[in-house]
Amino acid sequence: MVRTLGFILFVFLPLALAGCGAADQGNNVMSDAELGNAADPAITSALQDQIMVDPQLGRQANGDAIRPPNGPQSGGLPSDAVAANGSKADTAGLLKAPAPVAGKPCPECTAARESVTLGGIAARQSNARIKGCAGALKYSAAWANRLPADLPLHPQARVIEAAGAEGACALRVASFSTPQPLQAMLDYYYTKAVRAGYSAEHQLDGAQHVLGGTRARDDGAYVLFLTARRDGGTDIDLVANNGR
Structure with missing residues (x-):
């Protein structure tokens, strides 16, 4: 009898304990509805919102095609015309830049032709303040917004690279392009320079035009x-001191 009772306890006691455990576990498990109510509202909203699809990019995905795409997806840069003011520029009141001086040595032309970086161009300028600060240049596109107030970026400029240096000379160097023709850009910066009190000399070195000058005060x-x-546009490198 004792052996029989022991056998019964051996068989049914683990089952009873397992049942209790299952009951306790069931009481502690949250339903899907409860989980939904307890979730972060921002996460819930993000999960339930519709997915937005760009149709232009969707067509490039080529997901349903049997054959692979003919080429890589387009990652080209937009035209220079996609800039401030579109393709329009205010040319009213601009002075006409003089023709380039012929037969005169152009050290700035040589410096630009033989330099690899904006810093290299600045380091080879004849102006002592510009040349002395070239070694302290730091590169960042933000420097393009700190050019001298009287020699700013053209309204349609697309900055490629820029650098600047703090200190006595406040050196600024910027490389940019515009959709405007070369003559229009010569006239624009010639007008800016002359009206700000700078001298302005125009020189030509092959296909590259150089416009430069100084201000005594x-x-x-x-x-x-x-x-x-x-x-039809113009590539421009600008080096100037007295930046903002």
Whole structure:
């Protein structure tokens, strides 16, 4: 009898304990509805919102095609015309830049032609303040917004690279392009320079035009290197001190 009773306890006691455990576990498990109510509202909203799809990119996915795409997805940069003011620029009141001086040595032209970086161009300028600060240049596109107030970026400029240095000279260097033709950019910066009290000399080195000058009252100096683009626009490198 004792052996029988022991056998019964051996068989049914673990089952009873397991049942209790299952009951306790069932009481502690939250339903899906309860989980939904306890979740972060922001997460719940994000999960339930519809997925937004760009149809232009969706067509490039080629997900339902049997064959692979003919080429990689387009990652090209937009045209320079996609800039401030679109393709329009205010040219009213601009002075006409003089023709380039012929037969005169152009050290700035040589400096630009033989330099690899904006810092290299600045280091080879004849102005002592610009040349002395070239070694302290730090590169960042933000420097393009701190050019001298009287020699700013053109309204349609697309900045490619820029650098600047703090200190006595406040050196600023910027490389940018515009959709405007070369002559229009020469006229624009010639007008800005002359009206701000700078001298302005125009020189030509092959296909590259150079416009530069100085201002005696504050030892200001600038030089621009302009080259016509195949698309009708202009590539420009600008070096100037007395930046903002």
